[in-house]
Amino acid sequence: MSNPSHRSRSDQAQLERLLYYRLTTAEILYHMPDHPALLQSYIWQEYDLAPKFPALHKFLAFWESQLEGKLHSVRVMSARLVSPAEYRAAAASYHLH
Template sequence: MTPSPEFRKQLEGYGLTTAEILYRMPDHPALLQSYIWQEYDLFPKFPELKKFLDFWARTLDGPLFKVSVAHCRLIKPAEIKALDGEFRLH
């Protein structure tokens, strides 16, 4: 059994990142639309989010207005410890 790619990323220090992206509607610039993006990313530089926002700015018509980011580290490498022994509870 192999671990999932998401679990491997968590072991490398990645944590679940959620970004709320507010952008202006291309046809109605006075209106804002919300988009939620979620991916595993590295705190504090957020390379995956930056890559997505660069893609957005290059290819999509709706100009970015505001990006709010929340990040949670689910598993850090320091939290994984090898144990030498086995304990059984009856």
């Protein structure tokens, strides 16, 4: 039987991901290369570290250096992977026989 105090590296990496990483979604609006007056939307989603979001910054740097569509705006949403359980009191209770 294995000792629970000795975790493998993959278990430790998984635990760190659950504790520190967040599911991050970014809505990227950019100008279409052929029609600069029109905006197009692109949704990017990845596990990233809040609040600095290094994976998102790396993707946006790639976008600006390699893609033709000029960025207009980026809206970021982030949610923890593990969070405290929510508690809500019931407004009513019904019993069926």
